[in-house]
Amino acid sequence: MELLQVENLTFTYPKQTTPALQDVSFTIADGEFVVLCGASGCGKSTLLKLLKREIAPHGEKQGNIRFSGVAQSELDERTGAGTIGFVAQNPDGQIVTDKVWHELAFGLENLGVPAPVIRRRVGEMASYFGIQGWYHQATDALSGGQKQMLNLAGVMTMQPKLLLLDEPTSQLDPIAADHFIDTLQKLNREFGLTILLVEHRLEEVFPIADRIMVLEAGKLICNGTPGAVAAQLRDHPMSRCLPSAARIWAGLSVDCPCPLTMREGKDFLHTHFSHRKGAAVPVHQPILEQPVIEAEGIWFRYEKKSPDVLRDLHLTVCRGEVFSLLGGNGAGKTTTLNILAALDRPYAGKLKIQGKPIGDYSKNSLYRRNLTMLPQNPQALFLKQTVHEDMEEIRKSIPDFNGQVERTIQFFAEKYAISHLLEKHPYDLSGGELQKCALVKLLLTKPSILLLDEPTKGMDAVSKAQFAKQIAELQAEGVTIVMVTHDVEFAAQVSTRCALFFDGEIVSAGTPNEFFSDHHFYTTAASRISRGLFDNAILCDEVITLCDEK
Amino acid sequence: MNAIDRLHPTVMPVYFLAILLVAMFVSNPVISLLALLGGFLFCMTQCGLREMRAELKFYIPLFLLMALTNPLFSHNGVTPLFFMNGNAVTLEAITYGAAIALMVLAVLSWGKGFGRVMTSDKLVYLFGKAAPQLALMLSMSLRYIPMLRRQAKQISRAQKVAGMYSTESYFDRLRSTFRVISALIGWSLEQAVETSRAMRARGYGLKGHTSYSNYHFRRTDALLLTLAAILLAVVLVGIGMGAVDFAYYPAISALPHTALSVAVYTAFGCLSLLPSCIELGEQIRWNYYRSKI
Structure with a gap:
């Protein structure tokens, strides 16, 4: 079943002549994990924001966006706010209140959920996300990874059907970023949550996504399974963003399916290049003086x-x-x-x-x-x-x-x-x-x-x-x-x-x-x-x- | 240390206001002493002995200062002790100064203990009962202030390392502080736009807002509030009937000790000592349980 349908979406910012998005069409099925990537300024953030009516940028918009078959402009306010969750890039900018527990309850308060229900949902989310330990803390005392996890949990308490994430790990250190991506994967696998993730660190997300979409200068140039997209990008400048295994594959002319994970990469090398075993990169000791x-x-x-x-x-x-x-x-x-x-x-x-x-x-x-x-x-x-x-x-x-x-x-x-x-x-x-x-x-x-x-x-x-x-x-x-x-x-x-x-x-x-x-x-x-x-x-x-x- | 913390946020402010009201408007040394005793004990249970010892270093000079400055300005009273610059220094003025100082110390110590107990969470909750918008604003400001401070530090350090402060002269430092402040204003506006977007994304502004808190109103809370109401009623009735009237001028009057005034003292004493008793009782109970393990 289609959860989100985007048809011929074209968007131009005010006072701009070239559109930020041009004729973008795609659908996302219920329960899919889709990754959207592209170079800086390709329009991926714009696209993501347009999908959430409450924060959509101003400008000239053509085309249709449908959520569960209902046109975006006709969604009622509560559905618009609650069932489409949004997590942005900057962990600090999205935190509204001073205490962790209040932040978790904030969205539900706005939706007018009765206090006992809020208590239950907040408790549930805090346990699921491992927040109990810092439930009573000030939001300011948290690390970047904790803040972003709190932002995710705060959105999840509202029980969204679709989760939009705009480069959520770009400000995090690699361990916190991995933890965040793992949590997303778990939410997708265990609860069938539909996820559209904009990301430029593809090493981890590429293999776990169901589908990859690539934007270039406002146009959707790829839309397919990770393997297919990797093959499509083989000679494209965007190939630099691919996971290492795929980049190595792209640089070698071997006719086989594209490896995506570390293990597949290892297997790929061992299958096709075992005759090169023992080759080494010469080590140059730098001259250290002064x-x-x-x-x-x-x-x-x-x-x-x-x-x-x-x-x-x-x-x-x-x-x-x-x-x-x-x-x-x-x-x-x-x-x-x-x-x-x-x-x-x-x-x-x-x-x-x-x-x-x-x-x-x-x-x-x-x-x-x-x-x-x-x-x-x-x-x-x-x-x-x-x-x-x-x-x-x-x-x-x-x-x-x-x-x-x-x-x-x-x-x-x-x-x-x-x-x-x-x-x-x-x-x-x-x-x-x-x-x-x-x-x-x-x-x-x-x-x-x-x-x-x-x-x-x-x-x-x-x-x-x-x-x-x-x-x-x-x-x-x-x-x-x-x-x-x-x-x-x-x-x-x-x-x-x-x-x-x-x-x-x-x-x-x-x-x-x-x-x-x-x-x-x-x-x-x-x-x-x-x-x-x-x-x-x-x-x-x-x-x-x-x-x-x- | 946590019996008071467990109470509903409405309980402590009621006690605090009741005690303050009586202590500040009744000039009777027994009432002042009881308020001070209660305040000191309460502060001690909340802040610990070490901090109270440090606090005393401030309280004792303050007490002496107030007690001794009053006779310099007030020459009322019928019992001159000696003359200074042709003005009488009277026993009444010294006593009155001391009584006022007692009252001020009582208020200060209650204020300190209260400030420790009323965490921002509780204040926000209380405000939320009266005006939800105000409570959210308070909560947002509490979040914003440490962020602003951090950003200010980051900016001034970044500017320093970029070589922007040409000398270390006073004017140059003033100018650079001004630059940091003006940059902070821009940053705050930017931050506000981002936060308001995040708020809208999470449904802020929809009709039918509810408010959530971690607090429960328990039987103990009801009991304590009822008790406070009864005690305060006894004290107020007694005051209304003039049971604890006391005058310092022109001559120090006799301390009232009728049955009613003793009842007022007792009631106020209970009111003032109850918070500390709850806390101390809890600690004793804990020690007792621990000794059993």
């Missing part, structure tokens, strides 16, 4: 009585390195960056930046043409009405810059392809665009050390590939980069060295190829797939090259 960051025996805690966050941390980063810190939440990675940026002071230990003890940098000289940091939330860097105005602020920090500011801004804007964004309001940019603008703003100060906190959070595969290229260029110019990230694939691609952070110190470090081949959990999908067959292969491209070599 240390620019030297940290010795750093100890840090936030308050006198709180536990140590960093314990005896030793870290040396040399000029031109891209150093990635990986590790679980709360291991002290971000704290380390804050200490390197002199935002927090360790209570013991020595820290030298460019060979000079950090205490010897007077006032703000540390941040002048020396060290800068891209915060986890790049919005914090923008205070003005347009990106351009914000960049002009650089005059304040580099006085001798006058006269050249405009030229420099234009130079960087062209180099990073953000010229068209300069006159926009920072809040109107997408995650990837904002990240790029923030990077350019920081580069105007001509830093020689760049600290990056979760730079790829919320970026799609295409933006990530561009960002990787920019990092390589900066590295070639001699900029040292220290990056904290959860994104194992990205770290493997761009780093000269990676380190695993645990319990306040670095427990292992090495070149990406050594590092990821040694680890079983903190490693890339390509490494897991090729393990046992090839040595040291950690990227899809490396696996493909090893397979192709004669």
